[in-house]
Amino acid sequence: MxxxxxxxxxxxxxxxxxxxxxxxxxxxxxxxxxxxxxxxxxxxxxxxxxxxxxxxxxxxxxYHHFRTEPAAPVTVQLCRAEACRSMGTEALAQHIEAHTGCRFDAGHQAGAAVELESAYCLGQCALSPALMLNGTLHAKVTPQKFDALLAAARKCVEVPA
CATH class of the missing domain: 1.10.10 (Arc Repressor Mutant, subunit A)
Known part of the structure; x- marks a missing residue:
């Protein structure tokens, strides 16, 4: 070193x-x-x-929480626990993967603008599906809401779509 x-x-x-x-x-x-x-x-x-x-x-x-490399500029943590699953989080996960071109839990790919992680309970069971985008919690997320959130996050960190 x-x-x-x-x-x-x-x-x-x-x-x-x-x-x-x-x-x-x-x-x-x-x-x-x-x-x-x-x-x-x-x-x-x-x-x-x-x-x-x-x-x-x-x-x-x-511990899944700790990283040994810097995160991507935009990090999405999607709740995959039972309450969110019952409210459509898996369909949302498919939309997110298709929209970003990334896969959940693949880790940070060098040069990738977005990183997708599974989370198991974000404490928003009554407001599912829930996700964290760059550390900010969002509830009742639909594909359309996700697209708007991602566009805003990319704009904040100046990441191309």
């Missing part, structure tokens, strides 16, 4: 790792700051938390 990257990773961990904090809390703080947990942070984080690199890596890869 480049010395400047190692120093940056050490500083990142020092900003977030505090005595008594759990590994999950520190990982969330790092991801909140950067949008992902860089692989270069694993060694200094393991050292700061008195864990092995394998333990830190295991937690990062076990």
């Amino acid at each position: 480049d010395d400047s990257l190692a120093i940056a990773s050490d500083q990142l961990v020092q900003r977030h790792a505090r005595p008594g904090m759990s590994l999950l809390a520190v990982l969330h703080a790092i991801q909140d700051e950067l949008g992902y947990v860089p692989s270069g942070a694993i060694t200094p984080l393991a050292r700061a938390m008195n864990l092995s690199r394998a333990e830190v890596h295991g937690v990062i890869t076990y």
Whole structure:
């Protein structure tokens, strides 16, 4: 690892790792700051938390929420839990895939403008189907509503359609 990257990773961990904090809390703080947990942070984080690199890596890869690479400019998390499924989320998922040219849970493809992720309960069961678009929750989403939301999100981050 480049010395400047190692120093940056050490500083990142020092900003977030505090005595008594759990590994999950520190990982969330790092991801909140950067949008992902860089692989270069694993060694200094393991050292700061008195864990092995394998333990830190295991937690990062076990929890679906954590990313090890930056997200696409537009990220869609569609609820695929039972309540949303009963209200048409699978048909909406097919529309979203067709409209974006992306597949759910395929990960971030380098250069892709949109990333699609499945979520399992966004807490909007009475207002399903629900999704999060770049961290903002939307309920009662129809294909037409999704198209409008996606167009607005692309415009905000200047991503071509």
